[in-house]
Amino acid sequence: MMMRASLLLALLLLPAAGGEPDPARRAVSWLEREVPKLVDSEGTPRKPFTCAVTGLVYLLDGGTRTGPDRLRGIREYLLRWIDALEKRLKDPDALPDAHGVADSRKVCQYTWPLAASALFFGELELRGIEARQAHATVERILDLLVDAQESNGGWGHGRIRKGAAAPAGFAGLGGYPSTLLASSNCVAVALGLCGAIEGHGRAEPIQRAREYYRAARLPNGSFPYDPSQRQSGFSETNVGRTAGALFAWHALGMERDDAFKGSARYLMENLRLVAEGHGSPCLNVFMGALACRMLGAEEWKRFKAMHEPRIVAAQEEDGALSCVCEGKAFGVTCDSKSPFGGIAVFADQQAAYTTALHAFVLLLDRGELKILDRRRPGAPITPKRK
Numbered sequence: 001m002m003m004r005a006s007l008l009l010a011l012l013l014l015p016a017a018g019g020e021p022d023p024a025r026r027a028v029s030w031l032e033r034e035v036p037k038l039v040d041s042e043g044t045p046r047k048p049f050t051c052a053v054t055g056l057v058y059l060l061d062g063g064t065r066t067g068p069d070r071l072r073g074i075r076e077y078l079l080r081w082i083d084a085l086e087k088r089l090k091d092p093d094a095l096p097d098a099h100g101v102a103d104s105r106k107v108c109q110y111t112w113p114l115a116a117s118a119l120f121f122g123e124l125e126l127r128g129i130e131a132r133q134a135h136a137t138v139e140r141i142l143d144l145l146v147d148a149q150e151s152n153g154g155w156g157h158g159r160i161r162k163g164a165a166a167p168a169g170f171a172g173l174g175g176y177p178s179t180l181l182a183s184s185n186c187v188a189v190a191l192g193l194c195g196a197i198e199g200h201g202r203a204e205p206i207q208r209a210r211e212y213y214r215a216a217r218l219p220n221g222s223f224p225y226d227p228s229q230r231q232s233g234f235s236e237t238n239v240g241r242t243a244g245a246l247f248a249w250h251a252l253g254m255e256r257d258d259a260f261k262g263s264a265r266y267l268m269e270n271l272r273l274v275a276e277g278h279g280s281p282c283l284n285v286f287m288g289a290l291a292c293r294m295l296g297a298e299e300w301k302r303f304k305a306m307h308e309p310r311i312v313a314a315q316e317e318d319g320a321l322s323c324v325c326e327g328k329a330f331g332v333t334c335d336s337k338s339p340f341g342g343i344a345v346f347a348d349q350q351a352a353y354t355t356a357l358h359a360f361v362l363l364l365d366r367g368e369l370k371i372l373d374r375r376r377p378g379a380p381i382t383p384k385r386k
Helices: 002-012 023-037 046-060 069-089 111-127 131-147 181-195 203-216 238-251 258-269 271-275 281-295 297-313 344-363
Strands: none
Touching (some): 023 046, 023 069, 023 344, 046 069, 046 111, 046 344, 069 111, 069 131, 111 131, 111 181, 131 181, 181 203, 181 238, 181 281, 238 258, 238 271, 238 281, 258 271, 258 281, 258 297, 271 297, 281 297, 281 344, 297 344
């Protein structure tokens, strides 16, 4: 029996044709082994984000092909995390006093893992996998995300304590911004794509998000770190943010007008730099894949030819996928270079995070996520009930 199981695993790791192990399957096997071992670490929500993206990877990799346990484990963990987050957000003392605060005693940086969780549960709902529970969970998540929307229509890391406010201006120049394109991209994608599912419409927050993206866009078509940076069009780290903004634009159902087309040209002219990101290059690559697939067959072909070989070349012997940034642009922060001096818990979190995001990119061509194709340009903000 043991020999038969080993043979089956070996066969699964082989591509359809050829003798070399399939990098995507090796990465999925790594996630199956390592994600269940991850521990929660105070001060960072990277585990729930990684688990949600890993869930999407499993769905791309054949849904429940290898049994329901791997999906069940992801679902149950995220439900516990959402339960705990809801409770803490009701306590004013649990919220930070300013934007940009990183304090393990406070509820910080929760918008982007919530957004990834919304996509996971939205996909479960569309596939009919525990659909009633998934629908209710998406509603809970969207309520929390709408509650965290700032007055300008975008999102930062999360709410701050009522009555507290960061100094005006940009980080390092008088204060930390209340919204960031990186956070806003994650949330707007989730709000828009889930909002296109019947019963999840959020018309007013989506309209405000649309206005945010129009206001944030720079004259050269790129999108900055935050909308206050009106003179940062030459920043090379704008490329990955622009990819995310383009996909958010699409997810929000905005028209593919001259502004959209100009930003798409900017992205394609600078596509090589999509992995040179501030905050998270791997998230940029993830958004770059979604944006190029959305733009069309030629753009998607160019993205794959340029970036998939780099992802595969960076694969570790055990199957983990490392960050592929080269650090050639000012302000780049490579995801595989930990600032924590190799502390195991952070190193494990980081490896799982980079592997999940890059495995998603490698599998995006092979599987199908129903939620990605729910939104059409210029369609009604909220779907009509049947």
